[in-house]
Every structure is written in structure tokens, then in C-alpha cells.
Amino acid sequence: MGCRVCGGNLQKFIDFGRQPVSNAFVDPADLTGEVFYDLAMGQCSTCTMVQQLNEVPRDVMFHSGYPYRSSESRLIREHFERTALEFLDGQLGSRTPFVVEIGCNDGVMLETLRRQGVRHLGVDPSAGAAEVARERGSEVRVDFFDEASAAAIRFEKGPADLIFSANTISHLAYFDSVLKGVDVLLAPDGVLVFEDRYLGDIVERTAFDQIYDEHYYLLSARSMRATADRFGFELVDAVRLPVHGGSLRYTLARPGTREVRASVQELLADEERQGLGDIATLRRFADTAEHVCQDLVGLLRDLRADGRSIAGYGATSKSATILNHCGIGPDLIPYICDSTQVKQHLVTPGSHIPVRPPEVFADPYPEYAVLFAWNHEKEIMAKERQFAEQGGKWILYVPGVHIV
16 A cells, blocks of 8 residues: 555565554453454655554554553653643643643543643543543543544534644544644644654664554654645644653644744754665664564573563553564563553453563562563652562663663
8 A cells, every 4th residue: 555644655664464453452261353463664755654554443443441541650640741731831821722632541631721721622532541531520522533523523612722642643544634634623823732652763762662553653753744744734843752762742833823943953854864764774673673572582581491580561552562573472471560450360462471460560579570661661660679679680672682
């Protein structure tokens, strides 16, 4: 298939083969019915947008039982509280604004705006997460954001002064309908602000596990500028963020309504130096990723052969990629601890490693723990400092396999 954004030719640079839906944790009593697909990524030779070559239907990934909850990480909660306050001090100013959040999850960002009396609406297809947001007092529409739902919101609520999204835009393969929806809903002088994992950080750190079913696109300033131009917007700001192992916050506005910040050109120049628009750069990244997989499997096999005890920490979405591509199962990692209750007592998709509650981690501590939630490294290591104090060792694989 051609590029989902501009129709250009796609050049494949990495292929992880047969993969499960990353958040489809399985009842160990019934391992039938798992959905698998081929996970491969390519880059458009025209607009440079990096994207998957195959699409998992959106309702298979995002449904009432979708388990991720933004509020369960203290650092993520604090990040979104700061983001909301920044909007109140800056983009929203002294208006009486209307804010729409695409993919609001459990409402962690909206909660701060709601407490300040800001009129708002969250849009999220996952009914379970939306219900949590509603219980906290936020208004939520259970739906996918696209041109049709945007038109319905505009009719019911009027134009949005700010449309915000975090770690959601890259999930939506139908980019054209999303941006057409933004065009319908956004006020003439409004802005779209969204955060997503940044291709530059993924390549620089060999964070290849950021590639999984939900991350249909891996975005860069260059590809987003081309996409904004194509759909009648202008990329007016781009700010790097440390969250999720490296993200970028993009601001899009209608042409001529906002000043283009110097940060955009600076980032474009950085990407040119890094070679992000060059397929050869991405293929070198793929080769390095394969070596990391081999190193991790080799280390785990050696440790198990020596009789060492190993656990996993964080049954993350991205762990599905590395576990299934590397063929890591319960023989190498007998269990993974995770604080998300709806994942506990199930097994990981495809690899079928049991997911245990966090208290199991200390009963007794393993000798080694593979940190799949590496993007929360500081938070987790501070929380689990007793593990290290008693001689435990963390195994990390970004940017390469190493023991801490």
C-alpha cells in the first residue's frame, strides 16, 4: 500500500514478523482467539512519514477493556497537570475557552482544566477509561475522533479553541480524517497541540520496542510539517519532551494566524544532521535493533543456565514487540510484575508470560529484573530501591543491553 498521508511510495526498513495485539492480555485458561498481524514499518519517499505497512483494525486495539490508565504513573500525572497549567497561562489566556482532548483516557489532563472551570470535552473510544474520567467529573464522549464525530461535536458544542492530544494521534491510521476533523472543529484562531513519541529519539536510542500495533506512525518535525501543509495547517512550534522515553509536542495552526517559532527550524536542522529523512539511517537502526535482541536473549539464556532467578518489571504494550520477536517466554522470564490490576493474573499476548501483582516482586526478590517499562526508569528504581539494596540487578536494553 502507499503512504496513508500523501499516497507516496513506502520503503520498508524493519520487520518484526508475526505479532499479537499488544494490549490483548490473555486468560491462561483460554489461549484461543488471539489476533496476530505482521508488524513492519516503512518510510514514505515523498513526505518521509514513517508508518506501519499493515493496519490492525482500530476497534480491535481500543475497546471497553483497554487496560492502560494514564494516572497510574506519578510522573505522567505530574506531566499532564503541568501541561494543563501551561495552557491556562498561555494558549487559553483570559478567554472562556472550549477545550477538546482526543484520547483523554482516564481524564488526568482534563481534571486540572475542570477544576479551573474550563469548558471541555474528552473523546475516547475506550469506555472503561472514559468511565473513570466521568467519575472524576470530566465530560467525555465515547467515540473515535474523526471528521464525522468532529462535526457532531461542533454542532453540539461549538468551535474548540484548543484541541489537545497526547500519545494518540500516532495511533490513528486514518490521519486524513483526523486532520479534516480538526479543521471542522477548530476555531479560526485555535490551535491543535499534540504530543507523541519522537522518531529522532527512537532512532538515536535504538528504542525499537516503541514500534508496536498502536504506534501506526512514528512522527518527526519534517514529516509533520509536510502533513500540516497538505491539510491546510502550519507547524508553528515543536518542543522536545522527556516523557515516554522522548516525545515531541507539536503545535499546528491555520496559516498566518500564529508566529512560527524558531524551534521548528532548529529541529528541522537537527533532523537533517541526524539523517531522519534518509532510509539508510532507518535501516542502520533496524540492524542495531536486531543485535540488541540477540544480546538480550543471549544474556537471559546464560543467566538461566547458571540457575539465576529472573523476573520482568512492567507488562507494557511495547514489551509485546521484544518478547515475541525475540521468542522470550516463561522459560526465560517466569513472570512479569505490573501494578495495572486488569492485567494481573493474565498472561502477556503471544508470549504467555504470567503477569503478577507488584507485591510478588519482593516475595522473594529475583536476582535480576528486566525493566520493560524503561521509560519510567527513575521512578521505578526509586520506588524499588530495596531491590537494589538487597543485591538485585536491573537488566535494560535501551540503548543497548546493560546491567544496572
